[in-house]
Amino acid sequence: MLDGKTIGFIGGGNMAEAIIKGLLAGGFSPAAIMVAEPTPFRREFLTSTYGVELHEENLDIARRADILLLAVKPQVAASVLAGLEQVISPDKLIISIMAGISTGFIEESFNNGARVVRVMPNTPALIQAAATAICPGRKATQQDLEIAREIFSRVGTVVTLAEKQMDAVTGLSGSGPGYVFAFIEALADAGVKNGLPRDVAAQLAVQTVVGSARMAAETGEHPALLREKVTSPGGTTIAGLHTLENGRFRGLIMDAVDSASQRSKELSGK
Ligand SMILES: NC(=O)C1=CN([C@@H]2O[C@H](COP(=O)(O)OP(=O)(O)OC[C@H]3O[C@@H](n4cnc5c(N)ncnc54)[C@H](OP(=O)(O)O)[C@@H]3O)[C@@H](O)[C@H]2O)C=CC1
Numbered sequence: 389m390l391d392g393k394t395i396g397f398i399g400g401g402n403m404a405e406a407i408i409k410g411l412l413a414g415g416f417s418p419a420a421i422m423v424a425e426p427t428p429f430r431r432e433f434l435t436s437t438y439g440v441e442l443h444e445e446n447l448d449i450a451r452r453a454d455i456l457l458l459a460v461k462p463q464v465a466a467s468v469l470a471g472l473e474q475v476i477s478p479d480k481l482i483i484s485i486m487a488g489i490s491t492g493f494i495e496e497s498f499n500n501g502a503r504v505v506r507v508m509p510n511t512p513a514l515i516q517a518a519a520t521a522i523c524p525g526r527k528a529t530q531q532d533l534e535i536a537r538e539i540f541s542r543v544g545t546v547v548t549l550a551e552k553q554m555d556a557v558t559g560l561s562g563s564g565p566g567y568v569f570a571f572i573e574a575l576a577d578a579g580v581k582n583g584l585p586r587d588v589a590a591q592l593a594v595q596t597v598v599g600s601a602r603m604a605a606e607t608g609e610h611p612a613l614l615r616e617k618v619t620s621p622g623g624t625t626i627a628g629l630h631t632l633e634n635g636r637f638r639g640l641i642m643d644a645v646d647s648a649s650q651r652s653k654e655l656s657g658k
Pocket residue numbers: 398399400401402403404424425426427430446458459460461462464468485486487508509510511562563
């Protein structure tokens with residue numbers, strides 16, 4: 389369904405780069421990717437690293453791309469959308485990855501019935517390991533949803549949800565890599581505190597998270613059962629888990645996802 393279509397990224401920041409890199413690794417042609425980005429250094433970097441076409445002006449790519457992928461910060465959404473209005477027609481598909489920005493907000497900015505799909509990916513798209521959720525706007529067709537699914541399937545796994553669930557997704561998997569990286573850092577620091585060399589502690593911390601995540605994914609077993617297998621009676625793990633429980637570990641994770649989801653709602657244009 390993507391064959392022969394061009395994708396124009398509005399904004400060439402971290403997330404656009406992660407998606408571009410993942411798409412190219414998945415066999416998508418760099419000739420079919422255009423990016424509009426205001427910072428000269430970033431334009432130079434993206435074109436020399438990925439061989440994609442860079443422009444300073446959003447309109448230069450918005451006119452030509454079949455699919456426009458909005459990858460600017462939600463805080464500049466209104467002004468960016470206003471600048472695109474003159475070139476948005478119903479034959480263009482708009483895919484937005486902006487946190488908190490509803491499909492309704494985008495549709496109203498283009499009062500001509502734009503076809504919009506809202507998407508929440510995450511940065512592991514860079515290594516084709518993203519967790520992505522997609523939802524259709526009012527005018528999006530089943531084919532539009534399939535196109536979005538195809539793009540993001542090339543950079544990881546995709547679920548289709550209702551728009552009312554997107555703030556929760558943003559708090560969980562959109563922001564989730566941030567929590568996991570903080571956990572890895574803390575684990576490595578803890579190793580250093582207990583006398584391990586920094587490089588060894590960092591290597592062990594990363595591999596512990598990679599191995600545990602792969603085990604959960606590949607065995608399909610409930611995390612509670614996997615945790616029990618590590619936890620010997622009277623052993624070390626239960627001592628560590630006791631400390632985590634005393635520190636309200638799970639409650640804190642839930643609070644973090646609540647806060648991020650709430651922030652997504654606040655960023656919403658609706
Ligand atoms: N980072 C993440 O983990 C995730 C981010 N998202 C969403 O993706 C979007 C992008 O986030 P992220 O990549 O992290 O942010 P970045 O700030 O890295 O990228 C945004 C890019 O857009 C550029 N930009 C600013 N103004 C304009 C404009 N008027 N027209 C075109 N480009 C412009 C910025 O340039 P400059 O730096 O010069 O301002 C920057 O390069 C956000 O809406 C975010 O909510 C979604 C999922 C995960």
